[in-house]
Amino acid sequence: MIFVNGVATDSIAATDRGLAYGDGVFRTLRAMRDRPRWWSRHYRKLARDCAALAIPCPSDAALAEEVARAVARSGDEVVKIIVTRGSGPRGYAPPQPPSPTRIIMTTAAPVHPEEFARSGVPVYPCRTRLSFQTLLAGVKHLNRLENVLARAEWDDPAVPEGLMLDEDGNVICGTMTNLFVVERGNLVTPSLARCGVAGVTREIVIETAAAQGVTCRQEPVSQARLLEAQEALLVNSVIGVWQIKMYSGRSWEPGTWSARVREWLDEERS
Amino acid sequence: MIFVNGVATDSIAATDRGLAYGDGVFRTLRAMRDRPRWWSRHYRKLARDCAALAIPCPSDAALAEEVARAVARSGDEVVKIIVTRGSGPRGYAPPQPPSPTRIIMTTAAPVHPEEFARSGVPVYPCRTRLSFQTLLAGVKHLNRLENVLARAEWDDPAVPEGLMLDEDGNVICGTMTNLFVVERGNLVTPSLARCGVAGVTREIVIETAAAQGVTCRQEPVSQARLLEAQEALLVNSVIGVWQIKMYSGRSWEPGTWSARVREWLDEERS
Numbered sequence: 001m002i003f004v005n006g007v008a009t010d011s012i013a014a015t016d017r018g019l020a021y022g023d024g025v026f027r028t029l030r031a032m033r034d035r036p037r038w039w040s041r042h043y044r045k046l047a048r049d050c051a052a053l054a055i056p057c058p059s060d061a062a063l064a065e066e067v068a069r070a071v072a073r074s075g076d077e078v079v080k081i082i083v084t085r086g087s088g089p090r091g092y093a094p095p096q097p098p099s100p101t102r103i104i105m106t107t108a109a110p111v112h113p114e115e116f117a118r119s120g121v122p123v124y125p126c127r128t129r130l131s132f133q134t135l136l137a138g139v140k141h142l143n144r145l146e147n148v149l150a151r152a153e154w155d156d157p158a159v160p161e162g163l164m165l166d167e168d169g170n171v172i173c174g175t176m177t178n179l180f181v182v183e184r185g186n187l188v189t190p191s192l193a194r195c196g197v198a199g200v201t202r203e204i205v206i207e208t209a210a211a212q213g214v215t216c217r218q219e220p221v222s223q224a225r226l227l228e229a230q231e232a233l234l235v236n237s238v239i240g241v242w243q244i245k246m247y248s249g250r251s252w253e254p255g256t257w258s259a260r261v262r263e264w265l266d267e268e269r270s
Numbered sequence: 271m272i273f274v275n276g277v278a279t280d281s282i283a284a285t286d287r288g289l290a291y292g293d294g295v296f297r298t299l300r301a302m303r304d305r306p307r308w309w310s311r312h313y314r315k316l317a318r319d320c321a322a323l324a325i326p327c328p329s330d331a332a333l334a335e336e337v338a339r340a341v342a343r344s345g346d347e348v349v350k351i352i353v354t355r356g357s358g359p360r361g362y363a364p365p366q367p368p369s370p371t372r373i374i375m376t377t378a379a380p381v382h383p384e385e386f387a388r389s390g391v392p393v394y395p396c397r398t399r400l401s402f403q404t405l406l407a408g409v410k411h412l413n414r415l416e417n418v419l420a421r422a423e424w425d426d427p428a429v430p431e432g433l434m435l436d437e438d439g440n441v442i443c444g445t446m447t448n449l450f451v452v453e454r455g456n457l458v459t460p461s462l463a464r465c466g467v468a469g470v471t472r473e474i475v476i477e478t479a480a481a482q483g484v485t486c487r488q489e490p491v492s493q494a495r496l497l498e499a500q501e502a503l504l505v506n507s508v509i510g511v512w513q514i515k516m517y518s519g520r521s522w523e524p525g526t527w528s529a530r531v532r533e534w535l536d537e538e539r540s
Binding site: 002004009010011012013014015016017018019020021022023026028053054078080082084089090091092093094096103105107110128129131132133135136141142143144145146147148149150151152155167175176 | 272274279280281282283284285286287288289290291292293296298323324348350352354359360361362363364366373375377380398399401402403405406411412413414415416417418419420421422425437445446
């Protein structure tokens with residue numbers, strides 16, 4: 001099911017700047033039995049990302065209404081929301097005023113082997129590096145070729161994710177997930193000041209940790225630091241949380257943190 | 271006039287990866303009286319850029335035939351060609367095999383004040399920096415948010431272009447043009463090993479310079495070096511060549527090199 005500017009259709013204008021330049025942002029969230037999970041957080045993040053590109057964000061009410069029409073009455077789906085700067089004349093200069101395009105697409109939620117959640121996942125060490133761009137760091141924009149190149153490096157279905165380093169060799173994130181490492185009972189997640197996407201699930205973990213009295217620092221995470229961690233977790237809005245089982249020659253036994261973080265996520269209502 | 275995969279239409283699939291991730295490449299060229307200028311060079315560059323992303327490139331013959339149908343029988347147009355990896359299931363992993371989408375759009379050539387070509391153009395100093403990504407450097411891919419952000423920094427129609435620096439502060443290119451500086455009768459153009467787009471017009475200038483016995487080096491160009499240059503030129507396939515008249519407090523009198531390079535471009539047939 002696809003809605004473009006509120007109309008059920010399967011196409012967008014060929015002149016849309018989302019296609020021409022990746023001039024837009026997106027969100028991917030889960031909807032279970034027609035309720036989009038963590039809607040208000042996802043909307044707030046969408047609005048912040050639009051603001052980073054100076055794209056007027058559609059209203060919460062209008063988007064929520066369209067998402068409600070798009071999701072199935074039953075079942076478990078993934079909702080993708082794209083907001084672009086819309087069409088305009090040829091050339092990089094943004095049209096003034098822009099007429100943003102909003103796209104809502106739903107697909108069945110992916111089915112992963114149960115053992116991914118239970119005992120963790122092997123993770124591929126991607127060679128594609130994330131470049132530094134402070135103007136775009138943290139924003140989930142449509143310029144995602146680095147993620148595409150990284151994800152194209154392996155195609156083993158038993159390996160559902162790969163980790164990406166930045167130019168300096170620090171670990172930043174998975175191709176589609178954020179990373180947390182556990183050190184002496186505390187959490188650390190890579191600082192995303194220069195690259196990477198600051199996802200909503202990451203935000204929930206950071207905030208819940210604080211509320212639970214668990215220290216969670218945002219710092220550079222070197223590969224050595226990750227390999228010495230007690231546990232390492234991958235999170236996003238679709239998969240929830242997976243522990244890393246194997247990465248770059250190190251393996252981890254199932255620990256206690258993925259169940260703990262899953263509980264945090266299950267209890268989050270906003 | 272727009273053709274998508276050979277069919278006249280104004281829309282593309284909402285699931286196209288060109289929209290979702292900027293997963294594709296493009297070309298912008300000039301067609302005068304139905305002849306696309308420098309076609310074989312543009313096609314070769316398109317094929318190289320597709321190869322950089324492992325996207326199968328449409329054949330020269332098929333694209334040339336569609337471009338011929340799209341361009342007007344008379345007049346002066348800009349032809350934009352986009353090739354994306356096509357549609358696929360949700361997620362970064364490239365579909366195997368991909369079904370690329372090819373898009374051809376024509377618009378009337380822009381009309382610029384005559385004095386731009388005659389006496390040069392003022393150029394805006396963009397604050398948006400180009401990030402380093404050796405895997406994508408030189409490639410004209412669809413991830414162009416840095417160009418969009420840079421072009422959004424000014425909106426004075428008397429200033430048709432802005433110059434962009436890399437992370438280290440070296441001058442790389444205009445938002446839509448490549449740069450050449452003249453030093454003691456020789457040409458220098460910024461090295462594009464880590465960022466920037468290596469355009470077809472730049473390629474023609476480099477090759478013609480060599481054929482004419484003019485030294486043309488590809489090197490880092492600091493701002494200081496640019497400001498000390500005898501002349502500075504901007505080139506692309508649509509505008510041809512403009513001398514820089516003003517940049518960052520320095521002004522240049524009209525020199526001899528823009529006319530010389532324009533002659534090189536006018537004589538180029540491939």
